[in-house]
Amino acid sequence: MDKRISSSQEAEVxxxxxxxxxxxxxxxxxxxxxxxxxxxxxxSAGLNRTGKSCRLRWLNYLRPDVRRGxxxxxxxxxxxxxxxxxxNRWSKIAKQLPGRTDNEIKNFWRTRVQxxxxxxxxxxxxxxxxxxxxxxxxxxxxxxxxxxxxxGTAGSDQQHADGNFSTESSDNFWTVDDFWSMPSLxxx
DNA sequence: AAGGATGCCAACCGCTGCGGG
DNA sequence: GCCCGCAGCGGTTGGCATCCT
Numbered sequence: 001m002d003k004r005i006s007s008s009q010e011a012e013v014x015x016x017x018x019x020x021x022x023x024x025x026x027x028x029x030x031x032x033x034x035x036x037x038x039x040x041x042x043x044s045a046g047l048n049r050t051g052k053s054c055r056l057r058w059l060n061y062l063r064p065d066v067r068r069g070x071x072x073x074x075x076x077x078x079x080x081x082x083x084x085x086x087x088n089r090w091s092k093i094a095k096q097l098p099g100r101t102d103n104e105i106k107n108f109w110r111t112r113v114q115x116x117x118x119x120x121x122x123x124x125x126x127x128x129x130x131x132x133x134x135x136x137x138x139x140x141x142x143x144x145x146x147x148x149x150x151x152g153t154a155g156s157d158q159q160h161a162d163g164n165f166s167t168e169s170s171d172n173f174w175t176v177d178d179f180w181s182m183p184s185l186x187x188x
Numbered sequence: 189a190a191g192g193a194t195g196c197c198a199a200c201c202g203c204t205g206c207g208g209g
Numbered sequence: 210g211c212c213c214g215c216a217g218c219g220g221t222t223g224g225c226a227t228c229c230t
Contacts, residue, residue, distance in 0.1 A: 015199085015200070016199075016200090016223095017198075017199075017224090018198090018199085037214095037215070037216090038215075038216075039214085039215070050200095051215075051216085052200085052201095052215095052216085052217095053199080053200080055216075055217085056198090056199070056200085057198090057199085059217095060198075060199085061198080088218095088219065088220090089218090089219090090218075090219065091217070091218055091219085092218095102217095102218075102219080103197085103198075103199085103219095104197085106219075106220085107196070107197060107198085108196095110196095110220095111195065111196055111197085112195095112196090
C-alpha cells in the first residue's frame with residue numbers, strides 16, 4: 001500500500017465543525033444528484049472534506065428524515081430492550097428507531113443510560129433501576145442540558161434539539177429545517 | 189461574580205467487511 | 210486468488226453550555 005497523498009491535497013482537506021455553507025452545498029448536491037460514492041460527492045460538490053466526513057454529516061444531521069431532540073420514553077424503552085438483545089450494535093438498534101441515528105443512540109446510551117445503570121448498581125438497584133422512569137424525567141421534564149448545549153460545537157449548528165427548535169432562525173440561527181424549506185431544494 | 193465541575197453532542201479515528209478490477 | 214477502494218460501524222475525543230460551590 002502506498003498511501004502517498006499529495007501534500008497539497010492533504011492540506012486542503014477540512015476537518016472539524018461544518019459550516020453553514022458546507023451544509024448547504026452538501027444538501028444541495030445530494031438533493032440534485034442523490035447519494036452515491038461519497039468520495040465523489042465530496043469532490044464533485046467542491047467540498048474539501050473526506051467522503052467519510054460528508055457521509056457522517058449527512059446521515060447524522062442533514063438527512064431530512066432525521067429526528068432530533070428528546071428521546072421519548074417509548075424510544076428509551078426500546079433502546080433498552082434492543083441493547084439487551086444485541087449489545088452495542090448501534091446501527092442495528094438505530095434501524096429500529098426511525099429517524100434516529102446510531103450516533104445519537106450511542107451518545108444517549110453512554111451519557112445517560114450507562115451512567116444511570118452504574119448509579120443504579122451502586123445503589124443496590126431498587127428493582128428495575130427505573131431507568132426509563134428516570135430518563136423520561138429528563139426527557140419529558142426537559143433536562144436543562146438535554147437540549148441546547150451542543151449548539152456551539154458545530155459553530156453553525158444552532159440546533160433545535162427538542163422539537164421546539166429555535167424559531168428564531170434568523171441571522172445566526174438556522175436549522176436544517178430551514179434548508180429543507182428552501183424551494184430550490186424541494187423542487188429541484 | 190468568578191471559577192471549577194459536569195453533561196451533552198458533534199465530529200474524528202481506526203478497524204472490518206464487501207465488492208470490483 | 211490477490212489487491213485496492215469504499216462504505217459502514219463502534220469507540221473516543223474535543224468543545225461549548227449550564228450548573229454548582
